[in-house]
Amino acid sequence: MLRATKVRIYPTKEQEQHLAKSFGCYRFLWNYSLNLTNETYKATGKGLNRFAIQKEIKKLKQEYEWLKEPYSQCLQLVALNLSRAFINFFEGRASFPNFKAKHRKQSITYPQNVSLVDNGLKFPKMGVVYVKIHKEIEGTIKSVTVSLNCQGHYYASILTEDGKEIPEQSGEGKAIGIDLGINHFAITSDGSKFENPKWLNKHEKNLKAKQKRLSRRQKGSSNRNKTRKQVARVHKKIADCRLDFHHKLSRRIVSENQVICVENLAVKNMVKNHNLAKAISQVGWGQFCTMLKYKAEWEGKVYQEIDRFFPSSKTCHVCLNQVRSLTLDVRNWQCEKCQTNHDRDINAAKNIKDEGLRILRVRNSGVSPECKTHSRQTSGTGVTASRLDVSRDSRGRKTSTVSHSIGEEAQSSVEDGFA
Numbered sequence: 556m557l558r559a560t561k562v563r564i565y566p567t568k569e570q571e572q573h574l575a576k577s578f579g580c581y582r583f584l585w586n587y588s589l590n591l592t593n594e595t596y597k598a599t600g601k602g603l604n605r606f607a608i609q610k611e612i613k614k615l616k617q618e619y620e621w622l623k624e625p626y627s628q629c630l631q632l633v634a635l636n637l638s639r640a641f642i643n644f645f646e647g648r649a650s651f652p653n654f655k656a657k658h659r660k661q662s663i664t665y666p667q668n669v670s671l672v673d674n675g676l677k678f679p680k681m682g683v684v685y686v687k688i689h690k691e692i693e694g695t696i697k698s699v700t701v702s703l704n705c706q707g708h709y710y711a712s713i714l715t716e717d718g719k720e721i722p723e724q725s726g727e728g729k730a731i732g733i734d735l736g737i738n739h740f741a742i743t744s745d746g747s748k749f750e751n752p753k754w755l756n757k758h759e760k761n762l763k764a765k766q767k768r769l770s771r772r773q774k775g776s777s778n779r780n781k782t783r784k785q786v787a788r789v790h791k792k793i794a795d796c797r798l799d800f801h802h803k804l805s806r807r808i809v810s811e812n813q814v815i816c817v818e819n820l821a822v823k824n825m826v827k828n829h830n831l832a833k834a835i836s837q838v839g840w841g842q843f844c845t846m847l848k849y850k851a852e853w854e855g856k857v858y859q860e861i862d863r864f865f866p867s868s869k870t871c872h873v874c875l876n877q878v879r880s881l882t883l884d885v886r887n888w889q890c891e892k893c894q895t896n897h898d899r900d901i902n903a904a905k906n907i908k909d910e911g912l913r914i915l916r917v918r919n920s921g922v923s924p925e926c927k928t929h930s931r932q933t934s935g936t937g938v939t940a941s942r943l944d945v946s947r948d949s950r951g952r953k954t955s956t957v958s959h960s961i962g963e964e965a966q967s968s969v970e971d972g973f974a
Contacts, residue, residue, distance in 0.1 A: 556719045556853070560692055561712045564676065564701070565685045573681050574701060574709070577625035578661040584612055584622070584633045586654045592637070602641065608634035626679045629663050662702040669699045676711060686711065693717050705787040722855025726915055728813025732908025734867065734900050735820065735843070737834045741804065742900035744908040749804060754796045755837040762789045797839050805846035809856060815847055816911025818867065819860040859911040867903040867910070871895060 566574060591611060592603045603611075612630060616622045622630065643649035668679045671692060675683040676699065694717035702710050732744035740751040755762075765786045772779035808815060822841055826832040844860075851858040861867075869881045876892040886899050 556717055556721050557697070557714060558694070558717060559712050559714045560690065561710055562689065563687045564709045564711045565687070566681075566709055570681050570684055571709075573625075574663070574703070576621070577629060577663050578703065579657075580622050580625045580630060581633060581663050582655045582657065582661070584615065584630055585637065587615065588612070588633055588637050589652055589654060592641075605634045605638040608637060624680075625663075626665065626681075628666050628668075628679075632664055632666060658705075660702060660704055662700055664698055664700045666698045669696055671696065671713075676713075684711075704791065706784055706791050708791075721852065724852075724855055724857050726814050726857050726919075728856075729811070730814035730816065730908055730912055731808065731812040732816045732904040732906070732911060733808070734904040734907055735818065735838075735840050736900060737831070737838065739900065740800075740838060741843075742904050743808075744901070744904040746901055748900070751838060752796070752800055753837065754793045754800075755833070758789055758793050762786070762793075765789060793837075797837070798842070801839060801843045801846055805843060805850055809847065809850045809854060812856070814857045814859065814912065814915070815851055816859045816861060816908045817844055817847065818865070818907055819863045820844075821863055857915065859915055861907055861910045861914065865906075865910055867906040868899055870902075870906050871897065872902055872905040872909065 588603070588608045588611065592608070596602045609631065612633060637652065640649065640652040644651050665678060670677045672683055674688075675685050677683045678699075678701075692713055692715060694715035697714045697716055699714070700712040702712070704710070734742045736742060737751060739748045741749045743749075765782065769779065769782045769786055772782050820840055822835065826835050828835075848858045866877055869879075870877045871890040871893065873895045874890060874893040876890055878888070878891070881888065881899070887897065888899065889896050
């Protein structure tokens with residue numbers, strides 16, 4: 556099983572110069588190859604494949620002697636990475652490949668011949684670089700990606716193969732539904748609400764002062780570069796706080812549950828709402844869901860996403876009655892059919908869990924998940940993943956990870972084993 560560990564590295568001045576040259580050569584070859592591919596497509600209607608790009612790199616090395624200074628295997632990855640970028644674009648997984656800029660984050664990958672020694676990593680053509688290892692690295696090193704952030708810190712992402720097989724997924728155990736929000740970062744189907752720490756708001760005053768100072772610096776001056784690093788330091792503090800919170804909460808949820816059901820949110824479309832764009836961007840739903848997914852896969856647990864258009868908030872989880880309209884300012888509502896009082900977010904989380912279990916059950920039976928029945932059957936307590944199909948109308952977070960339990964007023968007045 557492949558695992559990646561990101562560690563901080565501390566290169567010497569000479570090693571920093573070598574890395575700067577490597578970053579520059581990789582960036583030059585990437586931009587040259589991307590431009591050549593675009594021009595070839597405009598002229599002939601066909602792009603360049605990986606092997607054609609590799610031939611161009613070989614010619615450029617004969618023309619520019621300074622391209623021979625970095626480790627050659629790193630530069631050969633330009634052809635592979637660019638071809639993968641175009642494949643991801645044409646298959647709809649990513650946007651069109653962009654040109655790389657000098658003043659943004661820099662990275663380069665060593666695909667082989669990197670070894671772990673005492674208190675360091677040994678790189679070809681660079682020697683041993685001191686590493687601050689915070690956890691034991693097990694297995695065989697497959698590749699190492701060295702990156703430089705805007706603050707001037709160097710990191711190494713070590714990809715290892717530990718020789719273990721990925722556990723077989725099992726749905727036997729506790730299931731949970733998660734509704735992601737802004738006021739509360741996550742609301743679970745068992746009635747827990749995790750507060751949104753709002754990291755950007757806590758550092759906004761400091762960030763505003765430093766950005767104002769940066770705008771007054773003369774472009775190209777050393778003082779402007781120093782102030783730019785100060786701004787980058789604040790942004791990194793915010794990102795680190797968010798990353799730490801996501802890791803702790805995702806680890807807690809994966810450890811306590813066997814089946815995790817969430818909504819497939821279209822964050823890219825949601826941030827087009829300028830009133831909510833800032834609040835949505837700082838919570839990091841995508842990063843959190845990614846953590847839930849790979850941590851669940853590592854432990855043989857099930858991560859299930861439901862359709863983003865599923866009416867989880869507007870559907871009563873007791874009688875499945877669906878209201879026509881439910882504005883965002885309505886946080887509690889009563890079902891007209893069964894008279895159950897609902898907390899909007901907890902009701903949505905319960906519906907997400909039920910829909911996720913339905914999809915899993917239908918998939919395991921060999922039928923398309925879109926084939927919905929109109930009968931409601933339950934088995935067991937409803938907490939475990941062995942629950943049977945639940946039909947739906949076809950119309951349709953240091954702070955710490957301590958959750959705040961919801962009182963009786965937020966619970967359903969009908970006891971049917973769903974809570």
